Amino acid sequence: MEIELVADIASYDRMASPPITELSDRARDIFRLVVEDYLGRGQPVGSKALSQQSGLNLSPASIRSVLSELEQLGLLAAPHTSAGRLPTESGLRLFVDGIMQVAEPTREERVAIEQQLSAPGPIEKALEKTSSILSDISGAAGMVMVPRREPRLAQMRLVPLDETRALAVLVGEDGHVENRVLEIADATSHSALQRAGNYISAQLSGRTLAEAAQTMRADIASGQSALDEISAGLVEAGIATWSEDPARRPVLIVRGQANLLDETALGDIERVRSLLEDLEDKQSVAELLDSARDAESTRIFIGAENRLFALSGSSVIASPYRDREGKVVGVLGVIGPTRLNYARVVPMVDFTAQSLGKRIGWQGKNDA
Known part of the structure; x- marks a missing residue:
């Protein structure tokens, strides 16, 4: 492995x-x-x-x-x-x-994990269950980053507010609506705003933000778009308004913090307290997990090798999980003392990531 x-x-x-x-x-x-x-x-x-x-x-x-x-x-x-x-x-x-020789999950363990994750219900429940599974198999805390969902466009309208501003009303296929104000040139006509909105709704619906921008630029570059320069600029500006709020924090599900308070922790209560404080800062932990997105399989961070856990002396075992197209959509893992049973936990984390990926693929297929 x-x-x-x-x-x-x-x-x-x-x-x-x-x-x-x-x-x-x-x-x-x-x-x-x-x-x-x-x-x-x-x-x-x-x-x-x-x-x-x-x-x-x-x-x-x-x-x-x-x-x-x-x-x-x-x-x-x-x-x-x-x-x-x-x-x-x-x-x-x-x-x-x-030196370590990993102990692959037994058939019974694999079946148990897959059965728990294959239960019907919303994907959010499967993510929570995954975090609990990781906690149970490791005797530490389990963590799962919720997949980032890139919205798909359904329609957009551009409504003039005054001579230099317009309101972009963007609607996603999932019904999500966002209103953003964008700057426009003084000479922009109402008809140019309408053409831009109609183009996005007719030509770019069903696409993600990145796909829509790529298609739009290709159409304009090849001369296939009937948009004039002003309308084309409005289309690009309108698409750009649908950007995720940079202050939005990734969602991190953590289960099993109580496992960190075992009998061996009593003699090192300051370390455990520091670890629990680290877990409260979910943004920093999520950033650490996010660094495992590019890994082909499981990554291991031991103690002070990562500055976040320099004081608590903790270890993290993390693995990316993928959707049915093989794209990394999130990261899961466990966090605990450096004396984690690496030989057992590493392959279990890896297998759980694979199983969650199948569950997400199955969900996506049924949603399609």
């Missing part, structure tokens, strides 16, 4: 770790055991526990020597002088990049 692993470049350079190939077999084995134990229990692991449980056939003293070496390389850290070791964020990155 393909996984795209991404780090904030400045932070990644600062936390650069040696390639996995530079570690000896013994060091790699011990490093893997420490990380897997930490991801499973969330606690540091000591040399005595490793010697008793791992089957390494090494004495605690030999294991301590290797742990010390891994600590010097910046892959492990000791929270206290007498405590065991746990992986650093740099160590987790090395583990995810070079």
Whole structure:
């Protein structure tokens, strides 16, 4: 399974770790055991526990020597002088990049996810359900960005207000109406306004804003449009008024924040508080998820690799989901402590994104 692993470049350079190939077999084995134990229990692991449980056939003293070496390389850290070791964020990155073997969802898990998402109902319900599914499978918080819907034109009218302004009344196929004021030249006649509105309603209806603009320019450039220069300018200005309000924030559905308050969080309550505050700033979280739009598959952000979570030390696993035409329409993912079970959660997030894409495609087909 393909996984795209991404780090904030400045932070990644600062936390650069040696390639996995530079570690000896013994060091790699011990490093893997420490990380897997930490991801499973969330606690540091000591040399005595490793010697008793791992089957390494090494004495605690030999294991301590290797742990010390891994600590010097910046892959492990000791929270206290007498405590065991746990992986650093740099160590987790090395583990995810070079050692982790993902556990593909079982047939039962795949069927369960698809059944939940295929239930009849509005797409908004499926998006909320997806967020809950992600929370359940990860034991963390699930997040889904609502698809951006680009309206399709139905008709437009241009109504003169005074000598230099006109009101553009734009109607979408879904019945959505927007009124925008646009500037016009002093010499613009009422007939030019009417021609522009009629052209859009007759020639560009059923198209998105981008499609309408492309068609209009092609028609004018090829001489197929009977519009004069003034009317053509009004058409372009009218289409341009149908632009999304830049202050409009993307809709982000978050479920399962309570999962972040588990027993291991009690000893690090400041980190959890910082994470919950980060989640309250949905605009910033949405921007982080949005950066995964261009990924072919799942992306993983670990701790301070992303500045947004530098204080909370959290990880994000994100995957884009697509419509029936293969176009990315949104991003989903999970957010939680850096000790997420990456090997299990990564493929589950990827499969959930695929399943949601099928659901959206099915919905679109029925709406067509």
